[in-house]
Amino acid sequence: MTSKNLLRGGMLLMLVLMMAMSGCTFRDAPPWDDDDWGKGDKKMMAGDWAEQDSLIALRQRVEDLERRTAANEELAEQANVTAEKALACCRKDYTVIMTEEIYFDLNKFQVRPDDYPALDRVAAKMKEDPDLIAECKGHTDGLGATDYNIVLGQKRADAARMYLVNKHNIALGRISIRTFGEEAPIASNDTAEGRMKNRRVSIDVLGFVMDEE
Numbered sequence: 001m002t003s004k005n006l007l008r009g010g011m012l013l014m015l016v017l018m019m020a021m022s023g024c025t026f027r028d029a030p031p032w033d034d035d036d037w038g039k040g041d042k043k044m045m046a047g048d049w050a051e052q053d054s055l056i057a058l059r060q061r062v063e064d065l066e067r068r069t070a071a072n073e074e075l076a077e078q079a080n081v082t083a084e085k086a087l088a089c090c091r092k093d094y095t096v097i098m099t100e101e102i103y104f105d106l107n108k109f110q111v112r113p114d115d116y117p118a119l120d121r122v123a124a125k126m127k128e129d130p131d132l133i134a135e136c137k138g139h140t141d142g143l144g145a146t147d148y149n150i151v152l153g154q155k156r157a158d159a160a161r162m163y164l165v166n167k168h169n170i171a172l173g174r175i176s177i178r179t180f181g182e183e184a185p186i187a188s189n190d191t192a193e194g195r196m197k198n199r200r201v202s203i204d205v206l207g208f209v210m211d212e213e
Helices: 003-021 034-088 113-128 146-168 192-198
Strands: 091-103 133-139 175-181 200-210
Touching: 091 113, 113 133, 113 146, 113 200, 133 146, 146 175, 146 200
Parallel strands: 133 175
Antiparallel strands: 091 200, 133 200
């Protein structure tokens, strides 16, 4: 081997050693540049914004439903107060024109189809005379806690009232509701038959005698 070849070989070896010491390596792909980082950030930010918009829309829908529910509850309460005032205002006595009773399944407050005819008769009587009003009184059996039964009785009375309103267009203000819970049974709560009779709503159609001036 000539001296020139030895010199070239030595220089090539030194070049390889210098590249290795400096950490220089060959890449299979170009490095991630600043533009790529920016694109990644934008994609992440776009996803975050979309998720945030969805949450805002959902929150707005919930708030809207809450406002509607509060408004409906307020209207129902106003109608109930009006009906209660009608029971006492400017009258010294009243006469029960007719009474109907409907019954409910255990722990339920939905009106059963079998009881539609009874409510239909109440509506027909009220349509005959626009001065007549009605009172729906909700009852339960002796099972369950007292507070629970008070609420359940109210729901049953309101279910009867809303049937008259929605099915027959009886004005809401002509119907009042009361709840007795378990406090006014008409049968023994010791038997299944007795408890079934106590799970009821009594609907009184009322005609009033006006005060004489």
